Amino acid sequence: MKYTYLILISLLLFILGCNQSESDKKNDSDKIVIGVSMLSMQNEFIVNISDEMQKKAEDLGAELIIVDAERSPLKQIEQVESFIAQKVDVIILNPCEYEASSPAVTKALEANIPIVNVNSATKVQPTAFVGSNDVESGRIAMKFIAEKLGGKGNIVMIQGLNGQAAQIQREQGAKEIMKQFPGLNMIAQQTAEWDRAKSMDLMQNWIQSFGTKINAVFAHNDEMGLGAVKALQDAGMKDKVIVVSIDAIADALQAVKKGDLDATVFQDARKQGAGAIETAFKIARGQQFDKEVLIPFKLLAKGDVDPYLK
């Protein structure tokens, strides 16, 4: 027992020590402090945004405190509360969910701390938004499929986690385009939870039930698109089925280059990350800023990808 107390006390002192040095740093300079709460640092795309933020913040000489909400809106709200308590100059929020992360925005605004949403939206309007309109990405992907199929054919859609803004908007965009082409048929749609292995299983099962009836696959992200490609390759059907997905992660770019994946929709993590820091910086300095910075998507098919490969 004696040792347990000893360990606990030394841990406590250690934590206090850490806090002390951090707050000292802040008081030392007039540096702008930006608190950032990210959706999930287990997602490659989000990690890319956060890396770019760090670079941009270094260039501008701002101090970043980046925390990971691990996909939990509750955790995200708590993180914003602690940013408010730390009196950061600006908060950047990469919302976990459209509705459930809204209280985080409200709390920051009530505390008179400006808040910038990056990548996806919340129901409550923040001070500024930097990102892309996800409905557009769905439109771009489906338009490519419609062109490739000549406006006629059977499509299966592999969805993201149901109820998330990206899933809802990508589906909405795809369906808008399908209305313009009555020859296009959605024969099945199902979630694979953004996951490559789950998407592969789903696609295998669909191949069993629909076989060669499937003409094209639209997957809400690249991970799932690549899973579908693998299943089609294993079944020897890839050359007859078009697969398009969204995000343009490194693996997907390689696959497009090889011709395995037909196209991916490029969402610019670099511009989103850098744009968010720029906007936050402008707000903190009291300069003029745009309330909405929309970064356009870009379709990348074979032949377009080389400049994007690092």
Place this chain on the structure above:
Amino acid sequence: MHYIKNLRQYGIFIVFGIICLIISFITPQFLTVSNWTIIITQVSINALLAFGVTFVIITGGIDLSLGSIVAVAGVSAAMLAHPDSYPVLVPVFAGLFAGLLIGAFNGFIITKSKIAPFIVTLGTMTIGRGLALILSNGRPVSNLSDSFVFIGSGKIMGIPVLIVILIVMFILCSLILNRTILGRYIYAVGGNEQAARASGINVTQVKMTVYSVSGLLAGLAGILLTSRITTGQPNAGAGFELDAIAAVVIGGTSTTGGKGSIAGTLIGVLLIGVINNSLDLLNVTSYYQQVVMGIIIIGAVVLDSMNQKSNS
């Protein structure tokens, strides 16, 4: 006679048969060789996890770290499996070793500290997830050699490698549990730990072994998953432990220990796989899929327990 008795003991076999029969009437694609090849490849990863945790649950323990072990093993293997780096055995051994290490760590802490396995493995679950993210910098590890990818998508004499591995592991695990002294000790420890100790069984050693085996099999599962999706993902395997435990429970293994079998677990795994597959074949909306799955899990266990009561 022996087999008939076994059959009666495991009502779940009958439940599984009935469910398959119903599905094959509704959807003609269900009872085809190609569909069953797919079902068995799809369940092979869950099966390895479930076999491992069957040992653990029979001793009265639990292992929640399986999913994280899958990620650590998968990422470690992927990092060593780039083309023209090492021969394929190196990443395979690295993955197995990572799994064995975490499993042995679980066993060590559980036997030395007497902390509940639930809590210890909950801790290693979080540690493992963190390790996988640290190793991979939070990014998927891609660009794997052809020989490594072969494990997950290749075929040996027309049979997918995954299925071959599943069959070998099934036989091996069944033999360990039914035909060895270790197997008898595992049941004894789960049945009554004090009695086992009194009769001279080294309980610590038995527990160390089952957690190590569970970790080793999870490591193997991680290698297979990585090879199958051709990338080592730090967030892979989240929630896998629950699927594995569900399969074990459906398969008639008692969560209080002392009772269970690898064959039952295999049927549990297949039942989950068959339901997933057929709901996709029938294009049932994913919202309903989850509800149906839950009902069948509870229903299967209730039927099984009713059947056992009427037998005893």
